[in-house]
Amino acid sequence: MALSIATRQLDGVTILDLSGRITLGEGSVQLRDAIRDLISKGDKNILLSLGDVNYIDSSGLGELVSAFTTAKNQNAEVKLLNLTKKVKDVLQVTKLYTVFDIYDDEAHAIGSFK
Amino acid sequence: MRLFLSLDKPDGQKIEAESLTEPQKGRQSFKLASTMDSVAEVEAAAERMTQSAGLDEDEGFRVAMAVREAAVNAVLHGNGYDPSKQISASFENNGKSLIITIADEGEGLDPEKIPDPLAPENLLRGTGRGIFLIRSFLDEVHFRQLHPGTELTLVKHLSPAAGNHQDADAPQDLDTK
Numbered sequence A: 001m002a003l004s005i006a007t008r009q010l011d012g013v014t015i016l017d018l019s020g021r022i023t024l025g026e027g028s029v030q031l032r033d034a035i036r037d038l039i040s041k042g043d044k045n046i047l048l049s050l051g052d053v054n055y056i057d058s059s060g061l062g063e064l065v066s067a068f069t070t071a072k073n074q075n076a077e078v079k080l081l082n083l084t085k086k087v088k089d090v091l092q093v094t095k096l097y098t099v100f101d102i103y104d105d106e107a108h109a110i111g112s113f114k
Numbered sequence B: 001m002r003l004f005l006s007l008d009k010p011d012g013q014k015i016e017a018e019s020l021t022e023p024q025k026g027r028q029s030f031k032l033a034s035t036m037d038s039v040a041e042v043e044a045a046a047e048r049m050t051q052s053a054g055l056d057e058d059e060g061f062r063v064a065m066a067v068r069e070a071a072v073n074a075v076l077h078g079n080g081y082d083p084s085k086q087i088s089a090s091f092e093n094n095g096k097s098l099i100i101t102i103a104d105e106g107e108g109l110d111p112e113k114i115p116d117p118l119a120p121e122n123l124l125r126g127t128g129r130g131i132f133l134i135r136s137f138l139d140e141v142h143f144r145q146l147h148p149g150t151e152l153t154l155v156k157h158l159s160p161a162a163g164n165h166q167d168a169d170a171p172q173d174l175d176t177k
Helices: A028-040 A058-073 A085-093 A106-112 B036-052 B057-078 B130-137 B160-167
Strands: A004-010 A013-022 A045-056 A077-081 B003-008 B014-018 B026-033 B086-093 B097-103 B140-145 B150-157 B172-175
Touching (some): A013 A028, A028 A045, A045 A058, A058 B130, A077 A106, B036 B057, B057 B086, B057 B130
Parallel strands (some): A013 A045, A045 A077
Antiparallel strands (some): A004 A013, B086 B097, B097 B150
């Protein structure tokens, strides 16, 4: 299943609700474009909600890292919400779990941007 | 080998039927174009293999993901999407291990030269995690230079819980009551 992305705003945070796979050819470019759009529009607080993402490959991991570093370079922040077991597994194996700010509660995640 | 499944019906009758989930032995080989469709095909074959071998969902996911990463490497980094080059894939379940080979026709890959993606200076790089994931998710990974090309052999050992019913040559009864 390709990646679908829905965007919403809450308390100054842009939340991207992602659903599907973040892989080479099936979502990693969509994610990159979506985040670049937000950052170019001046959004500083970006929360990626990954509760419906059940697969990420090395290319998708690369996009998450690029999103993180691109945001940081623009004084913006990208944080992660609601990791599925498989995505968490891959982030832990690659030690990226320690790089990202990760939450399992949306209100808590939104509050962390303030 | 024949594998039988024994089921008790609610009315007390017993059904015995040859299981439809008997693991497939033997070796399947494919030659595929250097496209992402081929990657999807190889991934699907890996998923079927892990399911028929009785791996649990987490282990199956890890093996299929490693196979997919190897196929992506072959198509993208090995063959560079070159339509004149193919990738080869083979799948074998010998009852003790799953053995998957993925080969390309590219310029070759020196695994010793792949940077460690866990090193602090590489942790925030956008690429370079594919081979690491393959090595993390499988029990053995072997590289062979084909001149031209690289062949990766991926091995997943089957635990007794997943694989013991594949070792027996005698008929077995699985009573599910």
